[in-house]
Amino acid sequence: MEVTGKTIWITGASSGIGRELALKFATHQNQIILSARNVEALREVADAVKIAGSEAIVFPVDFSDADRAQETASDHMAKLGRVDMAIHAAGISQKATVQENSLRVYRSVMEINYFGLISVVKTVLPYMLEAGNGSIVAISSVAGKVGSRNRSGYSGSKFAVCGFMDCLRAEVANQGIHCLTVCPGYVKTNIARNALDSAGSPRGTSTPQIEGGMSPAQCAERIYHALRKQKDEVVVSSGVNSWAPLLNRLFPSLLRKVVAGRDM
Numbered sequence: 001m002e003v004t005g006k007t008i009w010i011t012g013a014s015s016g017i018g019r020e021l022a023l024k025f026a027t028h029q030n031q032i033i034l035s036a037r038n039v040e041a042l043r044e045v046a047d048a049v050k051i052a053g054s055e056a057i058v059f060p061v062d063f064s065d066a067d068r069a070q071e072t073a074s075d076h077m078a079k080l081g082r083v084d085m086a087i088h089a090a091g092i093s094q095k096a097t098v099q100e101n102s103l104r105v106y107r108s109v110m111e112i113n114y115f116g117l118i119s120v121v122k123t124v125l126p127y128m129l130e131a132g133n134g135s136i137v138a139i140s141s142v143a144g145k146v147g148s149r150n151r152s153g154y155s156g157s158k159f160a161v162c163g164f165m166d167c168l169r170a171e172v173a174n175q176g177i178h179c180l181t182v183c184p185g186y187v188k189t190n191i192a193r194n195a196l197d198s199a200g201s202p203r204g205t206s207t208p209q210i211e212g213g214m215s216p217a218q219c220a221e222r223i224y225h226a227l228r229k230q231k232d233e234v235v236v237s238s239g240v241n242s243w244a245p246l247l248n249r250l251f252p253s254l255l256r257k258v259v260a261g262r263d264m
C-alpha cells in the first residue's frame with residue numbers, strides 16, 4: 001500500500017513516535033491532522049510537515065476525557081468529511097507497584113491509552129466504512145504482551161489495546177479496513193519522564209532502558225514499513241526485548257522467572 005495523498009490523523013503528534021510518524025508521512029504529500037495537548041509543539045511539527053511538502057492541520061485534543069475528545073473530534077472530522085488513516089500514538093506510562101499505585105492513576109492511564117483509542121476509532125470508523133477502506137493504527141507496547149514489575153497500570157492498558165484491536169480487526173477486515181497493532185520496545189522519547197508516579201505526578205526522569213532505546217525516527221520507519229506491508233501486528237524493538245512476546249508464548253514460565261527479578 002502506498003501512503004500518498006491520504007488524510008491521516010495522528011494523535012500524540014507533539015512528541016516522540018507520533019511526531020516522527022508525522023514527519024515520515026510528510027514526505028509523501030499527505031494531509032496530516034496533528035493532535036495532542038501542547039499546541040506550540042504541534043505548530044512546530046506542522047511547520048516541519050509543510051516544509052516537507054504536505055498539508056498540516058493542528059487539532060488540539062486532550063484524551064484525559066475520552067468522551068469529550070470523541071465529541072470534539074467528531075465535529076472536526078465532519079467538517080473535513082474524510083479520513084483515510086488514524087494513528088493513536090497519544091499515550092502515558094506509570095511506574096509504581098500495585099500496592100503503591102492509586103486507583104486514580106490506573107484510571108488516568110486507561111483513559112488516555114485505551115479509551116482514547118476507542119474514541120479515535122469511533123470517530124473515524126463511519127468514514128472508513130462508507131469509503132470501504134482505511135487504516136487504523138494503535139501504538140501498544142511490548143508491555144502489552146508481557147507483564148513486568150511496576151507497570152501494572154501501563155501494561156494493563158496496553159494489553160487492553162491489543163485485545164481491542166484484535167476484536168476490531170475481526171469486525172472490519174472484510175470491509176476493506178486495515179488494523180495494525182504496533183508493540184514497540186524501548187524508544188528514546190519522553191515516555192518515562194512523563195510517566196506517572198503512585199500519586200499521579202510525572203516522574204520527571206527517564207530510565208537507562210529508554211535512553212538506550214532506538215530512536216523515534218527508526219521506530220517510525222519500521223511502523224511505516226509494517227503499514228505498507230499491511231501487517232496486523234508488529235513488534236518494533238531490538239535486542240532481547242524484541243523476543244520477549246514470542247518467549248512469553250513459547251516458554252511462559254521461563255520468561256516469568258526472568259521478569260520477576262528485573263525492573264523493565
Ligand SMILES: NC(=O)c1ccc[n+]([C@@H]2O[C@H](COP(=O)([O-])OP(=O)(O)OC[C@H]3O[C@@H](n4cnc5c(N)ncnc54)[C@H](OP(=O)(O)O)[C@@H]3O)[C@@H](O)[C@H]2O)c1
Nearest residue numbers: 012014015016017036037038062063090091141187189190
Ligand atoms: N517510548 C517507548 O519506549 C515506548 C514503548 C512502547 C510503547 N510506547 C507508546 O508509544 C506511544 C507514544 O509515546 P512516546 O514514546 O512517543 O512518548 P512521548 O514522547 O511522551 O509522547 C506521548 C504523546 O502523547 C501525548 N499525550 C499524552 N497525554 C495526552 C493527553 N491527555 N491527551 C492528548 N495527548 C496526550 C503527548 O502530547 P501532549 O503532552 O502535547 O499532550 C505526546 O505527543 C505511547 O502510546 C506509548 O505508550 C512507547
